[in-house]
Amino acid sequence: MNKKIIDGKKIALKVTSEIKDKIEIMSKGQNIVPGLAVILIGENPASISYVKGKEKACKDVGIFTQTFNLDDSSSYDEVSKLIISLNKDDRFHGILLQLPLPQHLDSDKLINLINPKKDVDGLTSENAGLLLLGKPRFVPATPLGIQKILLEENIKIEGSKILIIGRSNLVGLPLSILLLQRGKGGNATVTIAHTRTKNIEQLSLNADIVIVASGKPNTLSGKMVSKNSIVIDVGISRLSDQTRKTGYRLIGDVNFDEVINIASKVTPVPGGVGPMTIAMLLNNVYLAATFSQKRPF
Ligand SMILES: NC(=O)c1ccc[n+]([C@@H]2O[C@H](COP(=O)([O-])OP(=O)(O)OC[C@H]3O[C@@H](n4cnc5c(N)ncnc54)[C@H](OP(=O)(O)O)[C@@H]3O)[C@@H](O)[C@H]2O)c1
Known part of the structure; x- marks a missing residue:
């Protein structure tokens, strides 16, 4: 490869392998398997492909993942009910709402329904504010x-x-x-x-x-x-x-x-x-799982 080209794939492999090791220690030592819930609304081909990539990456490092597919025409109430139920579901330490959402749904409002301690995308107002104040929890x-x-x-x-x-x-x-x-x-x-x-x-x-x-x-x-x-x-x-x-x-x-x-x-x-975006998402899910044993905030 041309020496001027930065190989993001190679760096991501290194980061991912470190996360995999940490997850193995966590799973064996504390019996905690980090979990990620992905909400996918509609059939945007790019979103479907991104979600598939995230599912595979999670599987490769030992993160339990489940994708919740909702119809394009889902109402705000239907999506919000799902988010609220996932907030209470202990299998999932992280929740990811795949963007963009269909136009009739208010992304900001729905993102802010996610428990900030499960907001592995770092997009809730609370997590954005913590980053701004120099106390980052989840960074996008x-x-x-x-x-x-x-x-x-x-x-x-x-x-x-x-x-x-x-x-x-x-x-x-x-x-x-x-x-x-x-x-x-x-x-x-x-x-x-x-x-x-x-x-x-x-x-x-x-x-x-x-x-x-x-x-x-x-x-x-x-x-x-x-x-x-x-x-x-x-x-x-x-x-x-x-x-x-x-x-x-x-x-x-x-x-x-x-x-x-x-x-x-x-x-x-x-x-x-x-590839680095996916690697850092895995890192955020691992971080979220650490909150289930100790609560640093
Ligand atoms: N590699 C990854 O993992 C990854 C992850 C996320 C996003 N992306 C990609 O990154 C790109 C940006 O994503 P985003 O979500 O940040 O996009 P976005 O929400 O559309 O924001 C684009 C920003 O770029 C500015 N902009 C657009 N054209 C410009 C120009 N010609 N000169 C100067 N500024 C310009 C816009 O300015 P205004 O604010 O004035 O409109 C806006 O602030 C997209 O292609 C997206 O697919 C990649």
């Missing part, structure tokens, strides 16, 4: 995975200028807070760009690390990076490709072919941030 898996990539690759975070393109509650915003925090994996000087930001090219050229989570292919082109730039591509878009069995291929938000020729290091899509 993608930001956590990105931070882990930087740490594992020995990329200097402290004192670095980091540009994050995207300000979503799922990626950009929590990531900015994570990298800004005091302590290991933090202390960066973070700038967030979004659709109203002027002169992103200049901000990007000035940054040591550029993290792109815009959901728009080609947001970062070759002329926006310098030879020392570290580039992390979070985006996942499906591009129609009839030469593939699936009929599509995945692309990120970065113009990879241009950027790889200039920047110092780049994550690929697929095989970069994606």
Whole structure:
């Protein structure tokens, strides 16, 4: 593999193997098998494929998992009843509501019905607030995975200028807070760009690390990076490709072919941030299971 390409799969394998060992010790020593309940509403092909990936990853490390499939037309009351029953179900230490939800459902309201101690996606107001206050409990898996990539690759975070393109509650915003925090994996000087930001090219050229989570292919082109730039591509878009069995291929938000020729290091899509997101979700489920014996909060 080109030395400039950051192998997210390899890092994820290492992290996953460590989690597997910890889970084995927990299962044998304390008789606790971490459990994850996944709620999947409707038949969005991308969501179905993500859930399958999560189910397999859970199985591989010894996490008990069950997916609750609900119909596209499920009402708010039906989904909320399921969440409330899963909050009380001791088999599940973590609950994950696969997003996006069908339009008629209020995601924010439903997410906040999840017991924050089971909110392994870190999206409830309580967990977002704890992160903001520098007391993180569950951090969303993608930001956590990105931070882990930087740490594992020995990329200097402290004192670095980091540009994050995207300000979503799922990626950009929590990531900015994570990298800004005091302590290991933090202390960066973070700038967030979004659709109203002027002169992103200049901000990007000035940054040591550029993290792109815009959901728009080609947001970062070759002329926006310098030879020392570290580039992390979070985006996942499906591009129609009839030469593939699936009929599509995945692309990120970065113009990879241009950027790889200039920047110092780049994550690929697929095989970069994606596998790390799953690995950190497993980590969050393990963490949730530790709360069933001791309650640190
Ligand atoms: N690899 C993984 O595991 C993983 C996990 C989660 C998400 N993703 C992918 O990451 C991407 C982002 O996800 P998300 O949930 O954060 O998306 P999102 O909610 O759509 O947010 C996109 C953000 O990017 C900003 N943006 C869009 N186009 C831009 C542009 N041309 N220049 C500057 N800013 C721009 C938007 O700005 P405004 O706020 O101004 O609209 C918004 O803040 C998606 O492709 C998603 O599939 C991947």
